[in-house]
Amino acid sequence: METTSPVERLLRGIAITLVCLFFMFPIVWIVLMSFQTNETILRVPPSVIFAPTLENYTALITGKLETAAGTLDIDFMGNLWNSLFLSTASVAVGLVLGVPAAYAFARLKFRGSEDIAFTLLSFRFAPPLLVLLPLTIYFQQLGLANTYGGLIWVYQLIVLPLILWIVRGYFEDIPADIEYAYRIAGHDFWSTFRRIALPLAGPGIAAAGLLSFIFAWNNFVFALVLASADKQPVTVGALAFVTASGIQYGQVAAGIVLSIAPTFALALYAQRYLVEGLSLGAVKG
Amino acid sequence: MTITLKNIRKAFKTNTVLEDVSLSVATGETLVLFGPSGAGKTVLLRLIAGVIEPDGGEIHVNGQNMAGVEPEDRGIGMAFQNFALFPHMDAFANIAAPLTARHQSKAVMKDTVEKVARLLKIDHVLHHKPKELSNGQKQRTALARALSAAPSILLLDDPLRNVDAKLRFEMRLELPRLLKDQNATVIYVTQDYKEAMALGHRIAVMNGHGIQQIGTPQDIYLSPANTDIARLFGDPVINLLDVVPERRDGRVAALISDTAIPLLEDYVPQIGQACILGLRPEALRFVPEGTPGAIPVEVEAETPLNEKTVTLALTLRGREIMVSRPAGTPGPTSGRAHIAVDAASAMLFDRASGRRIAPVHKIIRKEEVA
Incomplete structure (x- = not known):
């Protein structure tokens, strides 16, 4: 056991508090902003004392944005739904494709497997804008532009490499002997994959799913170019708050709070899967 | 069920592990694969189990060529050296794994698992996960899993290695x-010569890419093929x-402490050649001056x-020699002593190759093997 002196513990506490303040402050400030009107937000100097209002949230939920120039229709709830649907579907497709592929890369060393795996990872190196222009033209010709299917397909560029490389590592960490033992016991390749490899890589698959969900959720540029209003996720939808009569800071803040809430909740919930790790007590260390 | 290996070759990248290994095991026989680590014992077991494929050669089980037969179709039970238990299943599910594959009813499965667990004294921990088991219990669970479906071929990879x-x-x-x-045909891998001698009907000694000698425990002990094997067996x-054997008073003899030790007349051709004399410590005894x-x-x-009791003594030329005698029997504890050698138990090896020079007439001795 590690023993720490009270002074060390105090210093450590202060350091952690500072780090937390540094990283959490913007989020706290956004939450505060979401309960204020544009006038109180733009006060100089800024203050944390204000009369809280829910009008930003009502505007988002009802879809009616009151600006100095009149009432504007926005579809923020539709955007939120789009984000949820696109991210969930992309991760689902990514897992269905990526997990078996990761297993193949981890276990079946075939000719060129490393090259293919690296090529898939290299999708993460290229700036998205590089592929976007040609992709836009292809999508328009193929009729995939502004469809959920097309977007989910493009989202695989974000999701698939992530799932592939994280899950592959977890599969590689499973001692091959455990799978061999199950095969020798009389089970075929598929049931070994289902009953041994998948459950043992479970925490890794959960982690990869969660991370890729967050990456898909936060994506901006693919959806900006390839989707029009009715298919846009929140990241793009937030642009609607930049109106002719100024930027609606209050609504932007409320929109951000609503859009980070699902990923925040998911991260909190899935945290234990990430921490749990593989407990391979069956094999000598 | 018989197992026959014909000219098996296996290499991992450029590292040759097995070269031209041939072997056959009879029904109901226990063959021990014995050798230092890295000799290819485990690789050989895995080839038979079918989890890796040989680069060349054939594996026959009961006369049937196993090429292309999946591990699950070979009807083999195997216990791994590292246990390889399924960490997310309890001991019961681990032991039952070969039975679920055979689609047995719940009741039959429960009976079989409990029976084998009782036999191995792990029936009280059947609902523990592998990480809650002690090393000994893990080892027994792994063994129980290999036995539960009563396979006619059992491959045991040093199952006692990791237990106290x-x-x-x-x-x-x-x-x-x-x-x-x-009543299974068993191939048992071990690095412990006592285990090999206690369990094997026959022992195959593996070293450097292949099998160096195969025979009954007695054969290996009394007629080791070379000095390496002679050194590996015996404590x-x-x-x-x-x-260097020479002729003394008309007989073939070797000199130790300037005393001629008579050798068998079969060793006449070795006169004047560089040899190594092998003397088992228990074949030596103290005698009066x-x-x-x-x-x-x-x-x-x-x-x-x-x-x-093991005595370390020095010859007149300062060479170390060990003498073993049953505890409680009298023997010198210090100073000058005399030992006698039985000519028949002395082994002669070629010094250059290390190979044993077999006497022309094979001597059959029925001696207690320590």
Whole structure:
């Protein structure tokens, strides 16, 4: 056991508090902003004392944005739904494709497997804008532009490499002997994959799913170019708050709070899967 | 079920592990694969189990070529050295794994698992996960899993390696009976020569890419193929002394402590050649001074082990020689002493190649093997 002196513990506490303040402050400030009107937000100097209002949230939920120039229709709830649907579907497709592929890369060393795996990872190196222009033209010709299917397909560029490389590592960490033992016991390749490899890589698959969900959720540029209003996720939808009569800071803040809430909740919930790790007590260390 | 290997070759990248290995195991026989780590014992087992494929050669089980037969279709039970238990299943599910594959009813499965668990004394921990089991219990669970479907071929990869000494000793006594009851053809891998001699009907000694010698435990002990094998079997290790056989008083002899030790007349061709004389410590005995042929030595140290006493002595030329005698029998503890050698038990090896030079007439001795 590690023993720490009270002074060390105090210093450590202060350091952690500072780090937390540094990283959490913007989020706290956004939450505060979401309960204020544009006038109180733009006060100089800024203050944390204000009369809280829910009008930003009502505007988002009802879809009616009151600006100095009149009432504007926005579809923020539709955007939120789009984000949820696109991210969930992309991760689902990514897992269905990526997990078996990761297993193949981890276990079946075939000719060129490393090259293919690296090529898939290299999708993460290229700036998205590089592929976007040609992709836009292809999508328009193929009729995939502004469809959920097309977007989910493009989202695989974000999701698939992530799932592939994280899950592959977890599969590689499973001692091959455990799978061999199950095969020798009389089970075929598929049931070994289902009953041994998948459950043992479970925490890794959960982690990869969660991370890729967050990456898909936060994506901006693919959806900006390839989707029009009715298919846009929140990241793009937030642009609607930049109106002719100024930027609606209050609504932007409320929109951000609503859009980070699902990923925040998911991260909190899935945290234990990430921490749990593989407990391979069956094999000598 | 018989197992036959024909000219098996296996290499991992440029590292040759097995070269031209041929072997056959009869129905109901226990063959022990013995050798230092890295000799390819485990690789050989895995080839038979079908989890890796040979680069060349054929594996036949009961006369059927196993090429392309999946591991699950070979009907083999295997216990891994590292246990390889399924960490997310409890001991019961681990042991039942071969039974679920055979689609047996719940009741039959429960009966079978409990029976084999009782036999191996793990019936009280059936609902524990592998990480909650002690090493000994893990080892028994792994063994129970290999046995539960009563396979006619059992591959046991050093199953006693990772368990404590007491359990190892117990299991060494229990296993032969267990294996006999199963009436299975067994290939057993070990690095412990005592285990090899206790369990094997035959022992195959593996070293450097292949099998160096195969025979009954007696064969291996009394007629090792080379000095390496002679050294691997026996505790304390065999005395190996450089000698050049010569003719003395009309007989073939080797000189130790300036005393001629008579050798078998079969070794006439080795006169004048560089050889190594192998003397098992238990084939030497202390004799009173003046006994004909007695070798004078200086006693250096005595180590009493429980069942035997090992004496380290020096020859007149300063060569170390170990003598083993049953505990409780008289022997010198220091100073000058004399030892006698039985000509028939002396082995002669070629010094350049290390190979044993077999006497022309094979000598059959029925001696107690320590």
